[in-house]
Amino acid sequence: MRPARALIDLAALRHNYRLARELGGARALAVVKADAYGHGAVRCAQALEGEADGFAVACIEEALELREAGIRAPILLLEGFFEADELEPIQRHDLWCVVHSSWQLDIIERTALARPLTCWLKLDSGMHRVGFAPDDYRAAHARLAACGKVTRIVAMSHFARADELDSPRVAEQLAQFAAATEGFDGEYSLRNSPALLGWPQLFRRGHEGEWLRPGIMLYGATPFEHYQAQAARLRPVMTLESKIISVRELPAGEPVGYGARFVSPRPTRVGVVAMGYADGYPRHAPDGTPLAVDGRPARLIGRVSMDMLTVDLTDLPRAGLGSRVELWGAQVPASTVAAAAGTIAYQLFCNVRRVARAWHD
Template identity: 55%
Template sequence: MARAAKATINLAALKQNYLLAKELAGGKQAAAIIKANAYGHGAVQVARYLSDVADAFGVACIEEAMELKDAGIEQPVALLEGFFTADELELVNEHKLITAVHSDWQVEAIASTTFDQPVTVWVKFDSGMHRLGFDADGFRQALQTLKELPQVGQLVAMTHYACADEVECEYTQQQLNKFLAVCADYDLPVCTANSAAILHWPETHGKNTCTDWVRPGIMLYGASPMDQNTENSQRLQTVMTLSSALIAVRELEPGEPIGYGRRFVTEQPTRVGVVAMGYADGYPRHAKDGTPVAVNDKMTRIIGKVSMDMMTVDLTDLPDAQIGDPVELWGEQVDVNDVASCADTIAYTLYTGITRRVPLVYKS
C-alpha cells in the first residue's frame, strides 16, 4: 500500500482492558460490547481475539450478530436493542442469541413464536435514561408474562445509566436505587454497569452488589468515558493508533493563509507539513487549529482546516521533519480524548468514524 494512512489495533491492550473490566467488577460476567464494528476496531477480529476470555458479546442489531455467527464466533451474543421485527426471532432461535426486550410488542412477538429451546431474555427497565425500557409497572407486567412463557428460559433484569461518566453526578445513584427497588421482589440475575459505571461506580457492580453481568464498551478500546481522569481510567491501555505520514513540506512567510477558508494565517515564518489524512478517512473536519498531532514522536499541532484527503501541521519547531516521516493522529502519544475535545465531540465518534479507506492493521 502506497498511502501511509492506517489504524493499528493493539489486540493485547484490548484484552487487558477487558480483563480490567472483569477485575473491577469483582469477576462478574462481562459482555464485551462490539457493536458498530467494535467501535471501528473490527468486530470479527476483536471477537476472535477475546474468544478465550469473553463471557459474551453485545451488539446493536441482528446484522451485527449474524456477522459474528457467520464468522464462527461461539460465545453468546446479546442483541442490546432486542429484535426490530418479529421475523428476526427465527435467527434468534437458530443461533441461540440473547435478546433484550424493552416494549410490549416484543413480549407479544415472543409469545407468538415457537423456539427449538427457550430463549434468554434481558428485560430492560427505564431507570431514568428515558430512551428504551419499561416503567416500573410495565417492567413488572413484562416479567410476569415472560416468566409464564415456555418460550423463555433465563430472565435477566437490565438498565442503563445516563450520567455515569460524570464523576460528581448523583443521578447514577438515583437510577441504581430505582432499579434495585423494582428488582427487589424478583430473584433475577442483573445486567448493569456500562464502562463509566465499571470505572467509577462500584456500587453498581461490586462484590457485594446483586449484579451478575457488566457491559464494558468504550473502555475496551482504551478511551476513558469519564469527564475527568480517575485512578481506574488511567489504567486503560491504548488500543488504536491512527497514523499516516508527511507527503509535502513547505516554508511560508508571515501573513500567508493555509487551507480552505484561510482560517489560519501565519504570524511568523512557518514551516508547514502536509499529512495524508483527512475527513474522508474519518478524521474530524471541524478539528480546531491547535489540535495535537505527533510528527516523528514530537508533539505539534494542526494549522488550517482539515480537508478531504489531507491536513496541514506546524513544523516550525521541527526543522528535521521531512517527507515520509510518520505522523500520529491519535494513539500512544496523542490522547484520542484530547483530539475529540478539540473537535467538540467524543472519542466514540472518532473511532466509529474511521472509513474503509483506512486499513486496520492488527498486532498482538
C-alpha cells in the same frame, strides 16, 4: 499505497477487558457493536474469545457476522429484534435478546418457537430511550416468565450520566432499579464502562448474578471529561497514523487551507499529512489540536479537508517527507483530540473509514 492506517493493538484490548473484570468482579460481555467501535468486530471478538464471557452487539446483522466468523460464545442483541421473522435466526444461532417494549413481548407470546429464548428485560430507570417504565416492569417480567418460551430472564438497565462523576443521577437510577426488581432472585446487568470505572462505591463487587457491559473502556479511551485513576490504567487500542507527503515554507501572513482559518504569524514550515475527514479525522478540529510527528508533539493548523490536513513543522527541523504522524494513539489520546473537536472518542473511533486497518498483538 496511501500511508493512512489504523493500527489495532489486540494485546491492549485484552488488557482492558481484564481490567473490566478486575474492577467489576463479575462476568462481562465485551461490547463489540458498530464494528467494535471501528476496531473490527470479528478480529476483536476472535482476540477475546478465549476469555470473554460473551459479546454484545446492536442488532442481528452484527451478531451473524460474528457467528459466520466462527464465534461461538454468547452474543446479546442490545436492541433486541425489530421484526417477528428475526426470532427464527435468533433461535438457530443461539443469540440472547434484549426485550425493551411491549410489542416485542406480544410477538414472543404469539410466535411458535423451536427452543426457548434467553431474554434480557430492560427497565427504563431514567435514560428514557427504550425499556419498560418502572410501573410496568413487574408485569412485563411476569408475562415473559409465564409465556413458556423463555428459559432465562436477565434484568437490565442503562445509566444516562455515569460519565459525570458528580452526578446524583447514577444513585437515583440504581435505586429505581432496586425498587423495580425487589424480590427478583436472578441475573442482572447495570454497569457500563463509566459505571465500572467511576462508581465502585455504589455496587456490590463480585455478585455471581451480575453481568458487566464494558464498551468504550475496551478500546482504551476514557469516558470521563477529566482525569480518573482507573481510566488511567487503560491502554489505547487504536493508533491512527499517516505520513507527511509534502512540505512547504511560507512567509508570515500567508493563509493555509480552506477558508484561510489559519494565517501564519511568522515564517512557517507546513507539513501536509495524508489524512482527512473522509478517513474519520474530525473536520472541526481547531488550530492547535495536538498530534505527534516522529514522536514529538506538534499541532494542527488550517481547516481539515477531505483527504489531507496540515501541521506546523516550524519547530521540528528534522521532520519532513515521510515523517510518521500520529493523529491519536498512545502519545496523543483520542479523548484529547475529541475534546478539542467538540465531540467524544466514541465518535472518532466509529467514524474511522477508508484507512487500512492492521491488527497486531
